[in-house]
Amino acid sequence: MEISRIAVIGAGTMGNGIAQVTATCGYTVTMIDVVPEALERGRANIWGSVARLFSKGRLTAEQKAAAEAISTDTNLQAAASADLVIEAVVEKMSVKQQVYTELDRLTRPDAILATNTSSISITEIGACTRRPDKVVGMHFMNPVPLMQLVEIIRGLDTSDETTMAVTELSVKLGKTPVEAQDYPGFISNRILCPMINEAVYALMEGVGTREAIDTVMKLGMNHPMGPLTLADLIGLDIVLNVMQVLHHGLGDDKYRPCPLLRKMVAAGHLGRKSGRGFYEYGGQL
Numbered sequence: 614m615e616i617s618r619i620a621v622i623g624a625g626t627m628g629n630g631i632a633q634v635t636a637t638c639g640y641t642v643t644m645i646d647v648v649p650e651a652l653e654r655g656r657a658n659i660w661g662s663v664a665r666l667f668s669k670g671r672l673t674a675e676q677k678a679a680a681e682a683i684s685t686d687t688n689l690q691a692a693a694s695a696d697l698v699i700e701a702v703v704e705k706m707s708v709k710q711q712v713y714t715e716l717d718r719l720t721r722p723d724a725i726l727a728t729n730t731s732s733i734s735i736t737e738i739g740a741c742t743r744r745p746d747k748v749v750g751m752h753f754m755n756p757v758p759l760m761q762l763v764e765i766i767r768g769l770d771t772s773d774e775t776t777m778a779v780t781e782l783s784v785k786l787g788k789t790p791v792e793a794q795d796y797p798g799f800i801s802n803r804i805l806c807p808m809i810n811e812a813v814y815a816l817m818e819g820v821g822t823r824e825a826i827d828t829v830m831k832l833g834m835n836h837p838m839g840p841l842t843l844a845d846l847i848g849l850d851i852v853l854n855v856m857q858v859l860h861h862g863l864g865d866d867k868y869r870p871c872p873l874l875r876k877m878v879a880a881g882h883l884g885r886k887s888g889r890g891f892y893e894y895g896g897q898l
């Protein structure tokens with residue numbers, strides 16, 4: 614099936630980035646969110662981002678105009694004519710379940726439903742629909758316009774045809790698709806979050822200071838930033854949630870979340886977004 618119309622559900626951090634990239638690559642895009650202010654913020658982000666990329670010569674005037682022409686809606690009904698839906702709503706199974714039940718009813722039976730989930734089972738999401746063969750993971754990275762990878766995750770019943778369609782789309786978006794099977798954390802978070810969790814253990818046990826831990830990984834392993842800095846960027850609540858998914862889903866204590874991570878989340882020290890995590894971020898509260 615030829616993909617030309619894309620509906621992006623959720624206008625938050627990931628949704629507006631996905632809408633931007635798909636629109637600048639020539640697709641007709643509708644961005645849908647239940648919260649009108651989220652649509653406004655999402656649209657403002659897109660306009661700011663394409664203006665910057667245009668001024669740096671990285672987008673043409675046509676691409677900028679295409680992103681500015683993204684239509685928005687507060688009703689899921691606006692996804693009815695889409696060939697492909699990319700869902701980027703909050704990471705809560707109860708919310709996703711409701712969204713997929715509705716999407717399954719509203720969209721054409723041949724439309725593909727792709728989820729940007731970081732940690733929820735694609736198989737479980739597919740089971741909320743009558744088309745699990747057309748449900749697939751399309752895990753974009755943040756920030757979407759800049760990051761190269763799209764992790765393509767196959768649920769138990771995802772068809773070859775669906776996998777091929779979103780793989781080809783990712784290439785058309787200028788990304789590098791990599792296929793993963795549907796196990797907790799897929800490839801990306803299965804490896805990244807335990808590394809961050811281990812860094813928090815090292816901090817808790819006094820193996821090194823926050824600066825020492827981050828510097829060893831930056832200068833010794835050539836990582837662009839240290840794991841504690843990265844945890845602050847991702848959000849400590851998100852890291853804890855992924856560790857709980859790994860621990861529960863794989864049933865192995867090697868994935869147990871570090872008590873210090875739990876304590877910091879309980880205290881509301883969530884990283885950059887709350888103004889304080891492993892580091893302090895003045896004026897960002």
Ligand SMILES: NC(=O)c1ccc[n+]([C@@H]2O[C@H](COP(=O)([O-])OP(=O)(O)OC[C@H]3O[C@@H](n4cnc5c(N)ncnc54)[C@H](O)[C@@H]3O)[C@@H](O)[C@H]2O)c1
Nearest residue numbers: 623624625626627646647648651701702703704730731755
């Ligand atoms: N933030 C990241 O770095 C990142 C990276 C990769 C994947 N993800 C995944 O992407 C998804 C979205 O994450 P985010 O960071 O953009 O979240 P976010 O909180 O920034 O945005 C989520 C949006 O979904 C909207 N929403 C909630 N319920 C809805 C509904 N029923 N219908 C339509 N919209 C609804 C909210 O209003 C909000 O605007 C999650 O599944 C997350 O795991 C996030």
